[in-house]
Amino acid sequence: MARREAPTQAAGLDGGSLKSRLSAQARAEGFAAMGVCRPDAIPDAPARLRRFLNDGHHGQMEWMADRAAWRGDPGALWPQARSVVMLAHSYAPDHDPLDDLADPARGAVSVYAQGRDYHDVVKKALKRLGRWLIDAAGTDPAIKVFVDTAPVMEKPLAQAAGLGWQGKHTNLLGRDFGNWVFLGAILTTLDLPADAAEAERCGTCRRCLDVCPTDAFPAPFRLDARRCISYLTIEHRGPVDEGLRPALGNRIYGCDDCLAVCPWNKFAVAAGDLRYHGPHRAPDLAELAGLDDAGFRARFAGSPIKRIGRDRMVRNVAYAIGNSGRASLRPVVQALCEDADAAVADAARWAVGRLA
The missing domain is CATH 1.25.10 (Leucine-rich Repeat Variant)
Structure with a gap:
């Protein structure tokens, strides 16, 4: 979704007031958290992405390298943007995902894929929120909404916007919602007050690293996708290396082990849409x-x-x-x-x- 390209500010509205109202509306749309950062708030992201790509840790995901320039810099993706609104949508399970590993005659499916496609659910919520923002601003601002399918580094942006931090398993987790969240972004020409970035709070905990069946973490905060079961069962084309096959167990689509053991999940909030709890658990x-x-x-x-x-x-x-x-x-x-x-x-x- 996009409107007029010129940078703008809300007519007759203080940016802080508009942001406060936007946050309340985001909660009404089912989002667990909202924060704002500038498009240039992740200056170290391009170097981290280059290291990931140079190490070959992206495996067959060539699309990560093809759009690396945009992926590391939202300003390059859309130069007119002045604010990035980051939102978290909970898909917290209503059961322990590790229980699904117990029955070898059934397949374990990652929690996020057990129900309705999150792209559809989250993007519709983002578009509704974006339309609300356009109406509330009253100055015909431009916006673009993204959820996972565009070259946007949602996790670093979410940390810069104060939602949470990238844990040692490289996923975003927050003090108020754990790590069972989808991330969405609204880029806008509106100048909204930015939030303070969140600090990393994993401490000495390494449960997510130790539970990984394939040792996919060469170091804390680094992932080698070529050994990650989520990558192997979803993104990888062709045969999986024979040495890794036994570690797959009964996981047929994704893996939740590193997410499931995170102690911050004691703060997990209920899923933002009950359709996430669907019919594809343990087929x-x-x-x-x-x-x-x-x-x-x-x-x-x-x-x-x-x-x-x-x-x-x-x-x-x-x-x-x-x-x-x-x-x-x-x-x-x-x-x-x-x-x-x-x-x-x-x-x-x-x-x-x-x-x-």
């Missing part, structure tokens, strides 16, 4: 293994899972079956050994060997 592996493309798209319509496609999902399911120790599942995965997708067939043959 049956045998059922998923039998899905064709049409069945997959029907099964996961309206879910973020849909974007990885049938082949990648069934590949993950085959790994999970191979890790299950359930001989009864061997015929299920045996049927996939000649699958048209090479990665699925490879995963199935590996699973059959494990179960043998």
Whole structure:
């Protein structure tokens, strides 16, 4: 969403008053927290991003390198912006996600993907809030809204806006909401008062680092996506390295281990939309293994899972079956050994060997 490009200020309204009203409206829209920073508030982000890319820690996510110049500098993305409004939308689970690792005949799905696609939910809320801001400002300001799909470094911006800090697991967490949040951004030509940046408050805790099944953190506050189960099950194309497959366990879409053990979650707030608690928690592996493309798209319509496609999902399911120790599942995965997708067939043959 965008309106007139000229930088502007609210007519007849003090910037602080407008910001206060915006914060109240954000709460009414279901957001757990709001803060404001300047577009140039993350000067160290480009260097951190370059290090991440130079180390190859982004794996196959070429899109991170392709738009690195914009990603590290919101001002380069939209030079007319004067303020960045950062918002957190809770998707806190109503159960312990680690419980889903206990049944090897079922797949563990990351909490954020168990219900409605957050892109749809959060972006609609951002657009409603943006329209409110335009009306309240009364000067026809310009705005743009983003949630995850644009080259915007939401986590550093959220820390600069005072929402929370990037923990040792590199995810954002806050004193008032833990780490179960989606982040959205509203860039605007309005000049709103900026908040103070939040300080890092992890202390000596390293629970998130120690729980990682694949040792994906080469150091605190650094992630090697190539070893991260969320990356391997969602972003990675083709076969997963055989040395990492046993560590996947029954995780078929994402991994919540480092999030689930964070002690700051004692302050987690209820999910901002009950549709996040949907039908895709711990699905049956045998059922998923039998899905064709049409069945997959029907099964996961309206879910973020849909974007990885049938082949990648069934590949993950085959790994999970191979890790299950359930001989009864061997015929299920045996049927996939000649699958048209090479990665699925490879995963199935590996699973059959494990179960043998």
